[in-house]
Amino acid sequence: MRNNSRFAHVQTFDIDRVAAAAGADPDVLRMENLDTDVPPPPNAVTATAQALATGQGNSWLPFNGLPVLREAIAADLRERTGHDYDPARQIVVTSSGTAAVMPVLLATTEPGQRVVLTDPTYAGLLQRVRLADARPYLVPLRVDGGMWRLDRDALAQVTEAAAIIMMSPSMPAGVVLTHEDWTAVAEACERLDAYLIYDAAMERIVFDGHPRINPCRVDGLAARTIVIGSVSKEYRMIGWRIGWVAGPADILSRVLTAVTYNTTVASGFAQIGAAVALSEPSGVAEAVAEYQARHEAVVRQLDGLPLVRAAGGWACLVDAEELGIGARELSDRLLSHGRIAATPMTAWGEEVARRYVRLVYSNEPVKRLNELRDRFTAALP
Incomplete structure (x- = not known):
């Protein structure tokens, strides 16, 4: 073989x-x-059960996700990022946040191109970079004062990359990036002409005394940022397997093609529950x-x-x-x-x-x- x-x-x-x-x-x-x-969230559980009972969402369509969920995602992103995303052209629903990673990598990299991640990083990100036939380049996290910090000097030494993948808070380390960290990421993206792939799965799970900064609010990053989100962590809805991608319309058209020819569509029942979780107290x-x-x-x-x-x-x-x-x-x-x-x-x-x-x-x-x-x-x- x-x-x-x-x-x-x-x-x-x-x-x-x-x-x-x-x-x-x-x-x-x-x-x-x-x-x-x-x-x-109990309201999400109820909405999902009702969708199952009534047959809502029991369909192959639409490939980019139910309008009710894409609209809820757009509203949530507006609050987080300060930017408006067109639910029809700039948001694609996926079968979990992790399932979104490969389509995004396929849409932003060519075989053999470098993708920057941190060391340590979520294994699901690192190994997907390899499966996408890209080359991971790891910038270390350093322990300083008993906490993890991004090695910004190491990031500044990167000479070429098609994309930078960041997560805040990160898995597995729990590092939360500061405004200075995100500024360094913005400078690297500009210098390298690279996309930022931002895994926002845990964005609001931040402990007292630490900043919660969405990179789209940092000068120079919004136009380059592709956001991957999900309901698994913040909303404790692991089994729903619902995630999404949001970003520039040209990249999202490629993402939709990759998603459609991989999973076709995420669970409609679960999408309805996810929309309620995003729209109501959860x-x-x-x-x-x-x-x-x-x-x-x-x-x-x-x-x-x-x-x-x-x-x-x-x-x-x-x-x-x-x-x-x-x-x-x-x-x-x-x-x-x-x-x-x-x-x-x-x-x-x-x-x-x-x-x-x-x-x-x-x-x-x-x-x-x-x-x-x-x-x-x-x-x-």
């Missing part, structure tokens, strides 16, 4: 491996996967407060260990090598000795990422997280 070069450097998430090893043991702290026990602030409380519980429990605080998001990272052990071995020991399922970041970047193990706190309440120190102590060599 012939090899396929697109898959030569693609790595697995490792999430499923850790989850399978953990099994269904209720004693295990489930910190390997981005599920959440914070419920989705408990985002309350959910963020709960995630922040869980993050602080993790920080308290692991005080004195090489944990890097997150400024937002659903997870934070612990430096396995600082503990004198490899990330894969620490992940294995946490499960076998501490009953903690946690994913090594070996597929989530390069030199920086491979040092770390991710601790997801979105699916474990504070009461259970308060057992974390004892479990870690049992796991460390």
